[in-house]
Amino acid sequence: MDIATNPKPQDRLAELLADEMAAVNALIRERMVSEHAPRIPEVTAHLIEAGGKRLRPMLTLAAARICGYEGSDHVKLAATVEFIHTATLLHDDVVDESEQRRGRPTANLLWDNSSSVLVGDYLLARAFLMMVETESLRVLSILAGASATISEGEVLQLSAASNLATDESVYLKVVRGKTAALFSAATQVGGVISGADESHIQALFDYGDALGIAFQIADDLLDYQGDSSATGKNIGDDFRERKLTLPVIKAVALADADERAFWQRTIEKGHQKPEDLDTALEIMTRHDTFEATRQDALSWADKARQALAPLPKGELRDLLADLADFVVARLN
């Protein structure tokens, strides 16, 4: 098959789930309104209509369909997951002082930090209200728990990001929190709402967890290796923002005294010169940490694919497996 007849797995997923995703999008638009504060839907629409991939809500729909769900609550849960994700993005952009997201100026730049904080709070509350409508206490625990884990991961990242003592285990905690927690909750609740076997629910959780970790490691690697015209980001943004991600953490672990001094100056103290990025890339290439990071991402993608084994065979399961391969296929 050539590329034209072999579209990306998330595009095939989007096609397969087109009707339900249309219902999710309609529900999102319905629930983001505010009777009293018109700025809320303005800010939300700016971000939510900007063409995100809607990967997380698609995971919820796919999980429910794999488990043979025939109701309509999975649409509410998918919209809930997207609201939690959108709230997180709004707050992240305040935390990171970002100016661009999905190729557009961020809400904190277009409006202000206050709007981003408060509209994020509103979307979180609306997410909880929407999931209460499913009347499943287990679903409520999973999604509220994921929401707590996300902020915990982000707070941990605040103190860990520029600290050279941050090792791979701390990095994994941060990634599980800020990224994988919502992936695994998104897939798990699709199983729970379907009343699936515990083994299937566990499989869906494990898949989402490993997929989220693979996704984030790939993202962190692409920050140093990506084609900036494709990612919309500049090479080395994480380095300039003094964020310790896996390729650097691996390089710090292998550093000699000179290299350690380099990382201390550039990451811990933040005293950077324009030529430092080239030096950083050279050190990481010499220690082969890009390749080691790529291997880690591949290994998590492999875990994600393997986690699917207990689930019923079929097109959807194959698509989820392809999706796991795809999130790391972007890596050279």
Add this chain to the structure above:
Amino acid sequence: MDIATNPKPQDRLAELLADEMAAVNALIRERMVSEHAPRIPEVTAHLIEAGGKRLRPMLTLAAARICGYEGSDHVKLAATVEFIHTATLLHDDVVDESEQRRGRPTANLLWDNSSSVLVGDYLLARAFLMMVETESLRVLSILAGASATISEGEVLQLSAASNLATDESVYLKVVRGKTAALFSAATQVGGVISGADESHIQALFDYGDALGIAFQIADDLLDYQGDSSATGKNIGDDFRERKLTLPVIKAVALADADERAFWQRTIEKGHQKPEDLDTALEIMTRHDTFEATRQDALSWADKARQALAPLPKGELRDLLADLADFVVARLN
């Protein structure tokens, strides 16, 4: 009775509910920990141990006890309410760029805005997790709904605060959102968890709503009239921050052309000179808007007291009635 034998109603309430409040405080300390991110309990403790009045959780406990509740879920709900309140304060201080809260530097000043945003998010998520444990879907709807209404009120305030078109009905929407929604949810869930009659649940809601409005109007009036050694705030902070509150809104409604130009320059455009506060006070005194505002606060306190009528007579009901009088008794 002299003052020594006639303490403030919230102190008598605290004494009457001492055992349950001790359980609430223990639960708050237990649930604010984070396995991975030690900064979370540090930031939370800074605010939560600073000696807030714990008025909202006491309202939940009092409401449950008035309705004859004999379980222990009201303790969880009281802690939930305090977590939602604390999350709101953390985010408010980012929005308002405040530097002082409860007589201490704010968390955003001691740590940073990022910590305040993310720890607030964590507390909100923990609040939802805690209330899910009560397994009452109605309680979940009420508190998630209150959380949405709070952020809606705050977003509305962002656009309304410095806009001279803001009238008393918009002011009331803001106040109902940012303050009264959590008061009324706090009292209402105390009734719901007790399985009380609908008429009692409605009475508790109405009491909390009116109490919250009276409380906020009094607060806004004290900003112009309070004894700064007692309130810990400077006279006219709201004026300097260009916040349209009730005394100014009433003055704008009565303004002649010169006065209107004054409010446009100082509030809408924010071009203030040091002597402007005295002029503002003089205009409001001339139009008697402080007295009119005080009358509004008294009227809401009266509504709060009257709302209690359907509830069982007794010491607790009397205390809640005294509390309504007390929040406005601070006003000259």
